[in-house]
Amino acid sequence: MNALAAGGAATARDPAFPAQALREQFPALTRAGTFIFFDNAAGAQVPQGVLDAVNQHLIEHNVQRGGRYRRSIAVDTSIARARCSVAAFLNASKAEEIAFGMNATSFIRLISLAIGQTLGARNEIIVTDLDHEANVATWLALESMDAKFVWWKIRADGCLHTDDLAPLLSQRTRLVACTLTSNALGSIVDVRKAADLVHGVGAEIFIDAVHFGPHGPLDVQALDCDYLVCSGYKIFAPHMGFLWGRYDLLARLPTFREDFIPDVPPGKIEAGTFIYENVAGMDAAVQYLAQIGRMLAHKTGAATAESLHADTRIAMLAIQHYEQQLSLELGRVLQDCGAQIYGIDTPARVSARVPTFCFNMPGILPQTVVEAAARADIGIRDGHMYAPRLMKRLHLPTHTGAVRASLVHYNTVDEIHRLGNVLRELR
Ligand SMILES: Cc1ncc(COP(=O)(O)O)c(C=O)c1O
Incomplete structure (x- = not known):
């Protein structure tokens, strides 16, 4: 018997976490009929409050910011409020440390190009073979700026171990770019420990928190990282991205901006117009999470800006706990169906992963599995x-790869069992 199966069935439902009630706040879920959203790593659904915020923005102040008339001032106010909300969500020390933009990839590119211009004797960048290519190729593109690259590699368990990072660091290290959680395997990296090691040699650490974002509490001060990027559309907001960076580091970075834009964050990181209505949606997504926290903590009265970090933290801790039950059950069902799971597959290590599972069914092409699931409305x-580099490490052909099921807090154990039925029939 394999490892997760040996752990026995997870408790089918976590009575403390109101997944069913929360599902009702997502019109896409209530209108989807029998369809199961298990592709959340590629983007999550949005609650009604987010839809309302986007609509309200488009109806009431769909104009350019920076004007002297009421509607334009309302745009400035809305962006400023969203900046404070996201800063609270991340526990940033200043709202100006948050920049809004199109997506995570363009922010990684922006920061990497700026860092590329600051390379001297410290010209080594450490990248990993676990990361999404957005946090690898962007840094490798600095080769033309004389950057040298060092690889922090996963071990056989599919995880990055900080013990393997330590010997790679030196006085030549400029920056380590690594993920907080693998978007393929769901494994969580101990980035706090990595940050301590990196700072020990006077280097910086850039964290890709895109995949972790919807799964647990983020706290840039506790992580003690230097830069961190997220995609709002993975955290129940519309398509947009945001970047956090230490204010003094952002202030020093040479970024592209027109001459009339002051050389200070966040303006120097936000060249051009971004999608204001989606930023309003991101603000509403933080409020949605805060409202879950307030409900779980039995708080009454109106939410305050001061309590926003604490409220979202309560929500994300509850989400994390609920999602561990989902991970246990999905792991058990996959193993029961004979699937080969890549990465963490033992119940004892469930807290080191999120419910994102990469697997293959022996002798069956990943495409065939996914098509069978699609016919079953999953x-x-x-x-x-x-x-692709991770797939190579796993000895999987890049063109076929693996199957991925990625769950978030609005998914349920019953949905996992429906996927199990499809896999069992396939086998
Ligand atoms: C871990 C990770 N990093 C980066 C990205 C790229 O994000 P974006 O689409 O916002 O550029 C993704 C997208 O799936 C991701 O999962």
Whole structure:
């Protein structure tokens, strides 16, 4: 018997976590009929409050910011409020440390190009073979700026171990770029420990928190990292991205901006117009999470800006706990169906992963598995998951890759069992 199966069935439902009630706040879920959203790593659904915020923005102040008239001032106010909300969500020390933009990839590119211009004797960048290609190729592109690259590699368990990072660091290290959680395997990296090691040699650490974002509490001060990027559309907001960076580091970075834009964050990181209505949606997504925290903590009265970090933290801790039950059950069902799971597959290590599972069914092409699931009205994904180097490490052909099921807090154990039925029939 394999490891997760040996752990026995997870408790079918976590009575403390109101997944069913929360599902009702997502119109896409209530209108989807029997369809199961198990492709959340590629983007999550949005609650009604987010839809309302986007609509309200488009109806009431769909104009350019920076004008002297009421509607334009309302745009400035809305962006400023969203900046404070996201800063609270991340426990940033200043709202100005948050920049809004199109997506995570363009922010990684922006920061990497700026860092590329600051390379001197410290010209080594450490990248990993676990990361999404967005946090690898962007840094490798600095080769033309004389950057040298060092690889922090996963071990046989599919995880990055900080013990393997230590010997790679030196006085030549400029920056370590690594993920907080693998978008393919769901494994969590101990980035706090990595940050301590990196700072010990006077280097910086850039964290890709895109995949972790919807799964647990983020706290940039506790992580003690230097830069961190997220995609709002993975955290129950519309398509947009945001970047956090230490204020003094952002202030020093040479970024592209027009001459009339002051050389200070966040303006120097936000060249051009971004999608204001989606930023309003991100603000509403933080409020949605805060409202879960307030409900779970039995808080009454109106939410305050001061309590926003504490409220979202309560929500994300509850989400994390609930999602561990989902991970246990999905792992058990996959193993029961004979699937080969890549990465963490033992119940004892469930807290080191999120409910994102990469697997293959022996002798069956990933595409065939995903098509069978689609016929059963279940959305999962096959391929290299934008982590082709990881697929190579797993000895999987990049063009076929693996199957990925990625769950979030609105998914349920009953949905996992429906996927199990499809896999069992296939076998
Ligand atoms: C871990 C990770 N990093 C980066 C990205 C790229 O994000 P974006 O689409 O916002 O550029 C993704 C997208 O799936 C991801 O999962």
